[in-house]
Each structure stands twice: as C-alpha cells, then as structure tokens.
Amino acid sequence: MIQIYRVCKTYQGDICALTNINLHIQRGGFIFLTGPSGAGKTTLLKLLLCAERPTSGHIIIDGRNIDRIKPWQIPLLRRRIGVVFQDFKLLYNRTVFENVAFALEVIGASREEIRKRVLYTLKMVRLQQKAGVMPHRLSGGEQQRVAIARSIVHEPIILLADEPTGNLDPDLTLEIIADFETINARGTTIIVATHDYTLVNRFRRRVVELRGGHIVSDVPAPEEKQFEAPLHGF
Ligand SMILES: Nc1ncnc2c1ncn2[C@@H]1O[C@H](COP(=O)(O)OP(=O)(O)OP(=O)(O)O)[C@@H](O)[C@H]1O
Ligand SMILES: [Mg+2]
Structure with missing residues (x-):
C-alpha cells in the first residue's frame, strides 16, 4: 500500500529531517511511528500527504508513484487519505454533523448520501446522539472522535494520525486507539505517529x-498465538 524508497527530506537551512528512509506498509497494516520530538514523524506523514516533497527518493502509494505528482492531482490523492491531528481542527461554528459532512460536500456527494454516510460514521465512533451538538459542548475525547469520523467518512484507503491522543487523558487515549483498531479491521491502512511509548507498548x-x-x-507485531495441532490419536 505504501512503499518508501531511500527518502531524504532536507528543509531550508540544511535541516536534515529524514535520511535514507526505506519503509513498506502492507494494505490493511497498522503501524505506530514513534520516536522523540524532532525525530521526523510529522515530516514523514507530510510527505505521504504531499504537504512536503521529498528532497530525494521515491514514494509509492497504492501503486502510484507520487514523486512527480502534479499539483492538480494532489487533492485526488488526499481524497484517498484521512488525517487526524492532535488539535482536532474542528469547525467550531458548525454542528458535529456538519463537521463530518464537510468532507463529503467537498467531493460533491448527494444530500441523501451525505446524511446516510455521516450518520453511519458517527455511529461507528459512538456519537450518533451528538449529531446536532456544537463541538465546544463535547469533551476532548468526543471532539477527537468527531475528527476521526470526519477523517474516515469518505472511506479513505489510508488513515494518518499525528499525535491523535496528545491532548487526551490515558482512558480516552485507549478509547481512541480502540476506534482506530475498529477502522483498521475494516481494511483501512493506519499510521499513528506518537512519542507515547506506553501507548505503543499497550x-x-x-x-x-x-x-x-x-x-x-x-x-513487527508479535505473531498471533499459534494453537498447537492436537497430537495424533487424541
Ligand atoms: N517547516 C520546517 N522547516 C524547517 N525545519 C523543520 C520544519 N518542520 C520540521 N523541521 C525540523 O525537522 C525535524 C523533524 O521535525 P518533525 O516535526 O518531523 O519531528 P517530529 O518527530 O514530528 O517531532 P514532534 O514529536 O515534536 O512532533 C526537526 O529538526 C524540525 O525542527
Ligand atoms: Mg510531530
């Protein structure tokens, strides 16, 4: 699904944010991208979104080489990728429903389609009762779930999350990651960038x-526990 070959990223002022990155992520994979502040996590996610371009190397997403992607093709790529940030980035003058619907309006979905998909997605993140509420009336965990609903409502093939639990307490953090696991179980490839090692270990x-x-x-993820074959004769 994602192949990164020998990628380097140097920002202006000779700041070398990534050096010789080689990484392959399978369709339906779930990875934690970890490392201390300044390690290059956000930069790597930005390269996948074409928000920054690699200084050298190649990136292939779903079989398409994005090195020489034309600016007009970038929105098409981004429709296939969902993004969740630490600071939610919700529209605070719009309801929960409208926040999630926005992602479908920009791709020209019909009213009925929008209604169906928004309600379905809100149900997935357990917010169906909050559709008409303004975001500032929600807890931090609920606001992040709105952001997650918005990021998946258009059924992206990849979901990128940059410190999605950075502003949440430990219980809410576990809930959010459990939501990502549900989304991943439906086939979406997920990358979660975090410097929270307890989360990664959990x-x-x-x-x-x-x-x-x-x-x-x-x-790699530890292998699923293998059940031993029963002994012959038992
Ligand atoms: N726009 C930019 N211009 C110049 N340097 C940058 C820019 N963005 C990031 N950097 C530098 O690139 C390096 C990697 O930064 P990046 O934001 O990718 O790290 P990170 O792992 O996401 O860190 P954090 O955990 O703090 O979010 C850092 O040295 C940072 O200062
Ligand atoms: Mg970062």
Whole structure:
C-alpha cells in the first residue's frame, strides 16, 4: 500500500529531517511511528500527504508513484487519505454533523448520501446522539472522535494520525486507539505517529522508531498465538 524508497527530506537551512528512509506498509497494516520530538514523524506523514516533497527518493502509494505528482492531482490523492491531528481542527461554528459532512460536500456527494454516510460514521465512533451538538459542548475525547469520523467518512484507503491522543487523558487515549483498531479491521491502512511509548507498548502492533531522521528499529507485531495441532490419536 505504501512503499518508501531511500527518502531524504532536507528543509531550508540544511535541516536534515529524514535520511535514507526505506519503509513498506502492507494494505490493511497498522503501524505506530514513534520516536522523540524532532525525530521526523510529522515530516514523514507530510510527505505521504504531499504537504512536503521529498528532497530525494521515491514514494509509492497504492501503486502510484507520487514523486512527480502534479499539483492538480494532489487533492485526488488526499481524497484517498484521512488525517487526524492532535488539535482536532474542528469547525467550531458548525454542528458535529456538519463537521463530518464537510468532507463529503467537498467531493460533491448527494444530500441523501451525505446524511446516510455521516450518520453511519458517527455511529461507528459512538456519537450518533451528538449529531446536532456544537463541538465546544463535547469533551476532548468526543471532539477527537468527531475528527476521526470526519477523517474516515469518505472511506479513505489510508488513515494518518499525528499525535491523535496528545491532548487526551490515558482512558480516552485507549478509547481512541480502540476506534482506530475498529477502522483498521475494516481494511483501512493506519499510521499513528506518537512519542507515547506506553501507548505503543499497550497495543501489539508493528512499531517503527525514528531518531534524528533515521529509522532505528522496525519491530513487527508479535505473531498471533499459534494453537498447537492436537497430537495424533487424541
Ligand atoms: N517547516 C520546517 N522547516 C524547517 N525545519 C523543520 C520544519 N518542520 C520540521 N523541521 C525540523 O525537522 C525535524 C523533524 O521535525 P518533525 O516535526 O518531523 O519531528 P517530529 O518527530 O514530528 O517531532 P514532534 O514529536 O515534536 O512532533 C526537526 O529538526 C524540525 O525542527
Ligand atoms: Mg510531530
């Protein structure tokens, strides 16, 4: 689903944010991208969104090389990717329903289609009762779930989350990651960038660790426990 080959990213002023990144993520994969502040996590997510361009190397998303993507093609790529940020980025003068519907309005979905899909998605994140509410009346965890609903309502193939639980307490954090697991179980490939190692240790998923712009470790999810075949004759 995502293939990154020898990618380097140098910002203006010779700041080398990523060096020789090689990373392959399968369709339906779920990875934690971890590492201390300044490691390059956000930069890597930005490259996948074409919000920044690599200085060298190649990135292939769903079989398409995005190195030389034309500016007019970027919105088409972004329709296939959902994004969740630490600070929710909700529209506070619009209801929960309208916040989620917005992602479908911009792609020209019909009114009926929008209604059906928004309500379905709000149900997935357990917010169907809050459709008419303004976001400032919601808790932090609920606001983040609105942001998640908005990021998946157009059924992206990839979901990128940048410190999605950075503003939440530990219980809400677990809820949010559980929501990501539900979304992942439906086939969406998910990358969660976080410097929260307790979170990473709690969920048994593939963990890619960046430090100073290098991948320093890539630990696959522990194998599902294998049941031993019954002994012959039992
Ligand atoms: N727009 C930019 N211009 C110049 N340097 C940048 C820019 N964005 C990031 N950097 C630098 O690139 C490096 C990687 O930053 P990045 O934001 O990707 O790290 P991060 O792992 O997401 O950190 P954090 O955990 O604090 O969010 C840092 O040294 C940062 O200062
Ligand atoms: Mg960051």
